[in-house]
Amino acid sequence: xxxxxxxxxxxxxxxxxxxxxxxxxxxxxxxxxxxxxxxxxxxxxxxxxxxxxxxxxxxxxxxxxxxxxxxxxxxxxxxxxxxxxxxxxxxxxxxxxxxxxxxxxxxxxxxxxxxxxxxxxxxxxxxxxxxxxxxxxxxxxxxxxxxxxxxxxxxxxxxxxxxxxxxxxxxxxxxxxxxxxxxxxxxxxxxxxxxxxxxxxxxxxxxxxxxxxxxxxxxxxxxxxxxxxxxxxxxxxxxxxxxxxxxxxxxxxxxxxxxxxxxxxxxxxxxxxxxxxxxxxxxxxxxxxxxxxxxxxxxxxxxxxxxxxxx
Amino acid sequence: xxxxxxxxxxxxxxxxxxxxxxxxxxxxxxxxxxxxxxxxxxxxxxxxxxxxxxxxxxxxxxxxxxxxxxxxxxxxxxxxxxxxxxxxxxxxxxxxxxxxxxxxxxxxxxxxxxxxxxxxxxxxxxxxxxxxxxxxxxxxxxxxxxxxxxxxxxxxxxxxxxxxxxxxxxxxxxxxxxxxxxxxxxxxxxxxxxxxxxxxxxxxxxxxxxxxxxxxxxxxxxxxxxxxxxxxxxxxxxxxxxxxxxxxxxxxxxxxxxxxxxxxxxxxxxxxxxxxxxxx
Numbered sequence: 001x002x003x004x005x006x007x008x009x010x011x012x013x014x015x016x017x018x019x020x021x022x023x024x025x026x027x028x029x030x031x032x033x034x035x036x037x038x039x040x041x042x043x044x045x046x047x048x049x050x051x052x053x054x055x056x057x058x059x060x061x062x063x064x065x066x067x068x069x070x071x072x073x074x075x076x077x078x079x080x081x082x083x084x085x086x087x088x089x090x091x092x093x094x095x096x097x098x099x100x101x102x103x104x105x106x107x108x109x110x111x112x113x114x115x116x117x118x119x120x121x122x123x124x125x126x127x128x129x130x131x132x133x134x135x136x137x138x139x140x141x142x143x144x145x146x147x148x149x150x151x152x153x154x155x156x157x158x159x160x161x162x163x164x165x166x167x168x169x170x171x172x173x174x175x176x177x178x179x180x181x182x183x184x185x186x187x188x189x190x191x192x193x194x195x196x197x198x199x200x201x202x203x204x205x206x207x208x209x210x211x212x213x214x215x216x217x218x219x220x221x222x223x224x225x226x227x228x229x230x231x232x233x234x235x236x237x238x239x240x241x242x243x244x245x246x247x248x249x250x251x252x253x254x255x256x257x258x259x260x261x262x263x264x265x266x267x268x269x270x271x272x273x274x275x276x277x278x279x280x281x282x283x284x285x286x287x288x289x290x291x292x293x294x295x296x297x298x299x300x301x302x303x304x305x306x307x308x309x310x311x
Numbered sequence: 312x313x314x315x316x317x318x319x320x321x322x323x324x325x326x327x328x329x330x331x332x333x334x335x336x337x338x339x340x341x342x343x344x345x346x347x348x349x350x351x352x353x354x355x356x357x358x359x360x361x362x363x364x365x366x367x368x369x370x371x372x373x374x375x376x377x378x379x380x381x382x383x384x385x386x387x388x389x390x391x392x393x394x395x396x397x398x399x400x401x402x403x404x405x406x407x408x409x410x411x412x413x414x415x416x417x418x419x420x421x422x423x424x425x426x427x428x429x430x431x432x433x434x435x436x437x438x439x440x441x442x443x444x445x446x447x448x449x450x451x452x453x454x455x456x457x458x459x460x461x462x463x464x465x466x467x468x469x470x471x472x473x474x475x476x477x478x479x480x481x482x483x484x485x486x487x488x489x490x491x492x493x494x495x496x497x498x499x500x501x502x503x504x505x506x507x508x509x510x511x512x513x514x515x516x517x518x519x520x521x522x523x524x525x526x527x528x529x530x531x532x533x534x535x536x537x538x539x540x541x542x543x544x545x546x547x548x549x550x551x552x553x554x555x556x557x558x559x560x561x562x563x564x565x566x567x568x569x570x571x572x573x574x575x576x577x578x579x580x581x582x583x584x585x586x587x588x589x590x591x
Contacts, residue, residue, distance in 0.1 A: 057466035064436020096423040
């Protein structure tokens, strides 16, 4: 089992890239520890900025730094970064077209027992409404590395959401094509498609494996980029497999499922099921416990898939 | 420019801004009139800028955090040659880039502002970038006094002092009026200068409608090495138009035909007086 959380992968990758790129900067809101950015702060103090617990200021300052040619990476808890500073993200980053990378750490329910104030399951909905802002959720450490490399080259505002704990690998290595805005089919299949992003890609693969035992061929799409959305991959999945299930660590309102449904209903309507956190403060507990509670598990997805297929 | 010329320029900018607001039938008249002298001092005398090369790397940066008073800024930028004067006629018209808030599609505008409490955090980032890169440009951020109620200003005030940004200049257009009445009635700010000083800034209080005092304050920056400067520019809202001065309704009152004619007459008279003085 992989022991490296994605936040550490971001730090390791930036440490490598920052050697040759003095414009890369990391900002933290008293979060250098929780963002695993202490090694960066220690190695490149001139490229690190501590802002204190001030999420509006961290985004505004980053926009000012980006305006002056820097490549700022804001590393701050997803719950606060995505919502407390959403107006700065809208005006200073997206509207002003500054090159700011917003890394929401400990996203979804990965703050576990800390409850609704610290869970970040509305962030995708909020970020999706901002024109020009890209949204990416990497699935594992390999994808996080490739994403971080891509972010340094990408000119524009991006919201990235990662979890707190190490996640099981989806990919065997980072030797696969990764492009912001382009979905990855991690498993081919013809009877149904399961679309997931971030840590739920692993759950979708578990479901596909369980379904194969019943002779059902499930396609699994890693929709790492929720905006701009790879509409072609969704339309192809609807046309070729006839049924879609989405799985996300987010409210069922305004997230991946809603985004996919908007495409499906307008281009190729097929039966769909959106799995996520219902409209309630998410229950407290470890990520796996919360996932189990809400049916975000391979077994439950398998049951739903069988129902959709037998309809 | 000579002091007298700057005063004439400020009066001309006031005439321009009243004219575009009157034509568009929308705008923030009072706050634009109060900050006209500040903008005139900065854009004609203090800031290191090149209108022909608006993105020159070592230029001084100006951020209008009180973005609603953009009309004075549009008139100054047009007059300095950042874009053709004729474009002022499109102010607030359908599809224009000269909208009711600063818009960085227009040469001379660094960032889109208008949501209050955003300008100073951005300015702190710009000033910090200059320090980290060893560049000598300065960042001037104009804020409103009503705007001081936004908490993000104080987050940025802390950061500006923490990072010892003596290349950063905050300016507060302290006209003591906001949309619902006086600042002290709506949300008390005094002693505002002591608050900024307590946050680690070097604070200079001046008459923000006095060209001599403005130039002296701006030229002295940085007065204290290692400290950002806050210029408390005590101004009169509606300055230069007798019947608009200190009247809260002129926050976004649009002059009618008669009011415009009267205001332009007053401003022309003041220009004539200044010109005659200049010739003596």
